[in-house]
Amino acid sequence: MSVEPNDRVESNDRVEWSERSAAAAPSEGSRPSVLFVCVHNAGRSQMAAAYLTHLSGGAVEVRSAGSAPGAHVNPSAVAAMAEEGIDISAEQPKILTTQAVQVSDVVITMGCGDTCPYFPGKRYEDWVLDDPAGQGIEAVRPIRDEIRSRVLTLLGELGVDQAV
Template identity: 90%
Template sequence: MTDRPSVLFVCVHNAGRSQMAAAYLAHLGGGAVEVRSAGSAPGDHVNPAAVEAMAEEGIDIAAEQPKVLTTDAVRASDVVITMGCGDTCPIFPGKRYEDWVLDDPAGQGVEAVRPIRDEIRGRVLTLLAELGVGPVGA
């Protein structure tokens, strides 16, 4: 890893879980981690319930747009975290891969998204500790 580790979050639509995880890592990492997110079949927009749930945490993801997963994004990342995208993520030797099993917030209201958001926050804090980065404002 470089002095500034890079993390890629991948889910199918890049509209909920991976967007929330990327936002938390960017927010709590305070710029010490390069953050990317992408989807194997990106949606048209970020899930409104995810936007609302993150706004409750003081994090605005309303302007984010789902992005397509590219081989270059995986290659450029030190850590690749998948969230239900199965085998669609390319594998490169020397990378750290994790699969976070999380409920899919697609089609759910903010009440159902809050526990997913909270679990993601906890996992991001653990990831920061593993990367040797102290969280900002945790």
């Protein structure tokens, strides 16, 4: 299949933009920076940010934000991450800003549609994941586990060794 610049390529519930996904590799010796974005910044993006921080041992600069942030982090997401030994209970949803996108090498969206600003030279991915909003912990665990798997793949793509 031939891909024109900015064409979407879909596989395994992961959407990448061809021209953008190849861009924005951090320069050698610098710490890569990743921004996770979902609508409320209360579930998926919080879990992804916590996993990347934890599994990279701080080797990656991690941010998360939402296009319409909620009032608090989803209690089921907090409980699911606590089962993994990761405490996100003190986290607060944050608003997506242009600056957060500008300073990030990789921007990973999770169901926020077209609300994320686009800057040439950034690597963009859309992770298609179920929304844990309003779900109990039984429904959140598989979402959490899928996020962990994708974060591990991302670490490999960034050339960062898993710390834990």
